[in-house]
Amino acid sequence: MSxxxxxxxxxxxxxxxxxxxxxxxxxLSPHFGSSIDVWACLISTFLAAFSLGSMAGGTISNLxxxxxxxxxxxxxxxxxxxxAVTAFWGRALLAQIETALTTPLLGVxxxxxxxxxxxxxxxxxxxxQCVQFLAQRGVAPGKAxxxxxxxxxxxxxxxxxxxxxxxxxxxxxxxxxxxWLVVAVLxxxxxxxFLRTPASP
Amino acid sequence: xKPARCLLGIALALSSLTAxxxxxxxxxxxxxxxxxxxxxxxxxxxxxxxxxRGEALESAVDLxxxxxxxxxxxxxxxxxxxxxxxxxxxxxxxxxxxxxxxLFSAAYPDTLLQSVELDPKVLELCETRLAFTPTAQTPxxxxxxRMFVKRDKTKWDWIILDAFRGGYVPSHLKTEEFYRECAAxxxxxxxxISNLHSGTELFYSDLKTIRSVFPQVAIFETAGRxxxxxxxxxxxxxxxxxxxxxxxxxxxxAKVLAGRLDLDALKAERLPMPEREMRLGRQLTDDFSPVEFxxxxxxxNTAPR
Numbered sequence: 001m002s003x004x005x006x007x008x009x010x011x012x013x014x015x016x017x018x019x020x021x022x023x024x025x026x027x028l029s030p031h032f033g034s035s036i037d038v039w040a041c042l043i044s045t046f047l048a049a050f051s052l053g054s055m056a057g058g059t060i061s062n063l064x065x066x067x068x069x070x071x072x073x074x075x076x077x078x079x080x081x082x083x084a085v086t087a088f089w090g091r092a093l094l095a096q097i098e099t100a101l102t103t104p105l106l107g108v109x110x111x112x113x114x115x116x117x118x119x120x121x122x123x124x125x126x127x128x129q130c131v132q133f134l135a136q137r138g139v140a141p142g143k144a145x146x147x148x149x150x151x152x153x154x155x156x157x158x159x160x161x162x163x164x165x166x167x168x169x170x171x172x173x174x175x176x177x178x179x180w181l182v183v184a185v186l187x188x189x190x191x192x193x194f195l196r197t198p199a200s201p
Numbered sequence: 202x203k204p205a206r207c208l209l210g211i212a213l214a215l216s217s218l219t220a221x222x223x224x225x226x227x228x229x230x231x232x233x234x235x236x237x238x239x240x241x242x243x244x245x246x247x248x249x250x251x252x253x254r255g256e257a258l259e260s261a262v263d264l265x266x267x268x269x270x271x272x273x274x275x276x277x278x279x280x281x282x283x284x285x286x287x288x289x290x291x292x293x294x295x296x297x298x299x300x301x302x303x304l305f306s307a308a309y310p311d312t313l314l315q316s317v318e319l320d321p322k323v324l325e326l327c328e329t330r331l332a333f334t335p336t337a338q339t340p341x342x343x344x345x346x347r348m349f350v351k352r353d354k355t356k357w358d359w360i361i362l363d364a365f366r367g368g369y370v371p372s373h374l375k376t377e378e379f380y381r382e383c384a385a386x387x388x389x390x391x392x393x394i395s396n397l398h399s400g401t402e403l404f405y406s407d408l409k410t411i412r413s414v415f416p417q418v419a420i421f422e423t424a425g426r427x428x429x430x431x432x433x434x435x436x437x438x439x440x441x442x443x444x445x446x447x448x449x450x451x452x453x454x455a456k457v458l459a460g461r462l463d464l465d466a467l468k469a470e471r472l473p474m475p476e477r478e479m480r481l482g483r484q485l486t487d488d489f490s491p492v493e494f495x496x497x498x499x500x501x502n503t504a505p506r
Contacts, residue, residue, distance in 0.1 A: 029373035030487040033345030036233050169491035
């Protein structure tokens with residue numbers, strides 16, 4: 001049962017991150033349009049966040065237990081706080097950025113970094129730690145890595161499709177960002193519990 | 202002698218056929234935003250965009266008579282004349298094939314007609330295939346329409362919204378906030394003109410959203426084409442939904458339009474506002490604008506057409 005809950009948390013991580021990208025495009029479009037430049041900046045920001053988050057998560061997973069727990073807590077808090085900033089003050093920040101940076105491309109890059117980079121980076125630190133979690137429980141590292149990234153990518157697909165075809169047509173973007181925040185809190189609480197559970201000898 | 206004459210006749214016929222067809226072509230262009238087809242047939246050049254429902258005719262020009270309004274809705278856009286017959290500054294979001302521009306510039310040679318187009322290839326094709334050359338009076342800005350409206354501080358007499366991307370309008374150009382931004386850039390006696398497609402949920406949502414910003418809205422249907430042109434103004438008085446309050450164009454303008462645009466026929470294209478359907482429509486905001494999905498959903502057949 002607990003392993004199913006673990007994979008459910010991994011799927012939810014994937015849903016949260018890529019669904020957030022679709023919501024991000026809706027946040028940006030009133031301020032910067034939805035041209036190919038905007039999409040290029042948005043996708044690149046998310047990929048950069050995945051990259052940095054994965055590397056940081058890999059480092060965290062090899063820290064000694066006390067430092068690892070502190071880092072996990074910092075990453076979880078960073079995710080929640082930055083998601084809250086985007087959910088509650090995202091539009092106000094976008095208006096400020098749009099006014100301050102009149103060069104459209106600079107504005108989009110700044111907006112993507114301010115609103116999306118931190119939460120997605122912080123969220124991405126948990127994937128390598130999930131690999132470590134499985135590896136410590138006897139799953140071969142290669143298999144563990146394949147399972148976590150495979151399941152997480154299924155979550156990515158679900159996040160894109162669910163957000164695009166079900167959520168955006170029926171709910172306000174602001175409501176969905178609130179939902180993202182609540183789901184992130186619940187998922188991270190569950191993941192922290194999993195990751196702090198010592199592997200049975 | 203007879204067979205020789207026959208052969209000569211065939212050769213002449215073939216050569217004349219080749220000459221007639223030489224100028225005709227069909228070209229396809231995949232741009233960063235559109236999949237466009239340019240077809241030249243005789244003197245007629247069409248620009249079509251691929252959309253979910255096949256190919257949509259974006260624009261056309263008759264090179265033998267460039268002032269002719271070939272595509273029906275470009276004629277209906279002139280309904281703006283009933284509300285502001287002396288525009289000195291006009292902004293049009295969406296260049297298309299510049300089908301509206303030529304006659305307008307001939308009728309109003311001193312008026313600034315500023316176009317805003319996102320797709321650079323559309324401008325290039327306009328210049329190279331559809332015989333449109335931007336001038337100081339007809340400049341074209343290559344950027345997102347909403348970004349232009351936000352950044353440009355000009356007060357416009359007409360703002361025309363005719364921005365389509367392969368058959369649908371980007372969602373950020375359909376919201377209450379965007380219409381408020383347009384209203385802020387519109388002169389107090391100016392008119393906001395939008396090209397809408399009837400028969401979808403989006404149509405009613407769009408009308409409802411426009412009317413939440415502009416106190417008066419009148420709509421005109423391009424016969425048989427599914428295009429409905431909404432004209433909206435910022436003032437409450439006089440009542441511009443009554444044709445008796447509509448303005449007349451000057452004699453000089455009427456002379457240019459004569460034979461190309463029948464304003465009386467245009468008046469007859471006015472439709473009543475679909476109040477019942479609009480009540481059921483969902484108002485679109487920056488926070489909620491599922492434009493792509495509303496556009497895809499056909500409304501029931503009882504909707505007035």
